[in-house]
Amino acid sequence: MKLDEFIYKIDNFCGYKNNWTIIKDSESSDKYGYYPEKRPIEIYIRNSIINLDKPPGPTSHEVAYWVKKMLGVNKAGHGGTLEP
């Protein structure tokens, strides 16, 4: 059985190496869910990460709030502040 290419893409993203052991054959039906990179944009927005280059000045909280408003989402967090 071949794993979907995106699975390998995840580990390539940070150079993680850990071999896959396949226990059994199974296929995923297109009827359910989406391949992460092929999610419709509205769903993609809600399940994604933005590596944002925060300018000096506004706080991380402020920037997270702006991004939330721009994207029209109510749940968005940031990955940590420099000086909380």
Added chain:
Amino acid sequence: MSYVTKGGKEYICIMQVHCEFDRDELSRIILSFKGEIYQRPPVRSSVKRRLRIRTIYDIEVLDIEDKLVLLRVNSDSGTYMRKLCHDIGIIYGCGAHMRELRRIKSGIFTEYTNLVKLHELSEAIYMYKMCKDESDLRKVLMPMELATCGIPKVLIEDTAVNALAYGAPLAIPGIVAYQKFAQNQKIAILTLKGELVAIGTATHDSSELQKAKKGIIASLDRVFMQRDIYPKAWKKHER
């Protein structure tokens, strides 16, 4: 999010020393901060102010100009650079403070992993909302699954997904493929399409998967998959 934020950090930082200094002497002091250090969070901080131990994995003097010192620091998450500069100043004897700070790495995210400026994001959103062109926005967004890079993963079959979406622990029969993991290690549970179902903690070693045909292999910490996206496949008990 904490799976991202707890990773190691790397900073570029400008420190201003409050006196004329001897380069070699100061460099020697700076390098002595490599390893485990004690830090009490500053007055203006969002965490409890008790003495903490943090590790400086690497610290390097990149440049010196007058009283300014350019540093590159690789440290644990939760290490205060402002405090580090202050402490270097105290050890040198005349004081120092942090002038500027830029984080260049947080866990697996760096300046080279699709870093976008605020205006680039704003333009991509404009193109999507006003011009119905989502191509730029798609380039800016990264699937959240990329954040699971660096921890062992298991793939589960379609019929096992919804039980986890409802909070059931990970059972051995649903597993299709896995990467080696140890007991108590954090693991990511994905569908065969690569969608993040949940982050869990292994209750056994992955070697158990070669021996046992049934039973629980991991408890769930956080569920990401919405309910009823995948079909319900578990048996209902008669009442």
